[in-house]
Amino acid sequence: MRTLCASTLIGEFFIIGFAGLVAMKDADLSTGTVWTVCGIAMFLCVALCGVITRPGGVTLGWVLQIALIASGVFVPMMFFMGALFALLWWASVHFGRKVDEAKARFAAQAGRPDAA
Secondary structure, eight states: OHHHHHHHHHHHHHHHHHHHHHHTTOTTSOHHHHHHHHHHHHHHHHHHHHHTTSTTHHHHHHHHHHHHHHGGGTSTHHHHHHHHHHHHHHHHHHHHHHHHHHHHHHHHHTTOSOOO
């Protein structure tokens, strides 16, 4: 699960950066505000890569997905991109868990108690 989720988060890292470039063109938003918010969100993407398997990691990922969709208020294309990445996040979590279960099952069949 960790690999799939981390891949999705790194993709989001770049999308948030590009959305920041688009948001800078909005006269109502200051450049400092845009890059502070984008920088925090980009940092969270990278930091979440390391805590995905810990308790609450997936939930924090969902919070990030909701924030990404909500950013569509400022950059309308982010409604679409946020929904797309939320779908990718769901798929990463869902299928990542299935892969982890299959690895554990194969490891048990091979006589190894260590699945990871």
